[in-house]
Amino acid sequence: MGLIELASSNSFWRGVDYYKSNKVISWKKNDEDTYSGTVKGSNGKQYDVYVDVEHPRKSKCSCPFAEDKRVICKHMLALYFTAKPEALEDYLTEMEEYERQLEEEEERRSIEHEQELMKKAKSMSKSDLIEELVLAWLRIEEIESSRYYYE
Numbered sequence: 001m002g003l004i005e006l007a008s009s010n011s012f013w014r015g016v017d018y019y020k021s022n023k024v025i026s027w028k029k030n031d032e033d034t035y036s037g038t039v040k041g042s043n044g045k046q047y048d049v050y051v052d053v054e055h056p057r058k059s060k061c062s063c064p065f066a067e068d069k070r071v072i073c074k075h076m077l078a079l080y081f082t083a084k085p086e087a088l089e090d091y092l093t094e095m096e097e098y099e100r101q102l103e104e105e106e107e108r109r110s111i112e113h114e115q116e117l118m119k120k121a122k123s124m125s126k127s128d129l130i131e132e133l134v135l136a137w138l139r140i141e142e143i144e145s146s147r148y149y150y151e
């Protein structure tokens, strides 16, 4: 798993925010996969950050959240995104694509379900249809009155 996948969703979005608001004061590339830098924290503090892209758990930050723990913090992500903006872009694009696929799947299922219901209704007798319709109306009334109750 990469830095992004290992971070909590809260740390991820805070990291994006820190990156976009230029909280990374300075940074340098050590070698192909590691970066070092200084990142502005809240209340004027500055933290020393080290990011290892290939071995994310080896990343370090002097902030209280990450110090001496093997967790990914927002400062590491801010540094990572500053050094490799395309990593964030790629991730966001992937996430959008995934959400789009989910929506498409949802849409497809809902159309299928509607078709099934249509088929079922067409196969029913008129008296059965009337009975089902009245039951459905009663359920709708029930749902609407309980909604009203909780408002």
Ligand SMILES: [Zn+2]
Pocket (backbone or CB within 6 Å): 047, 061, 062, 063, 064, 065, 066, 073, 074, 075, 076
């Ligand atoms: Zn940190």
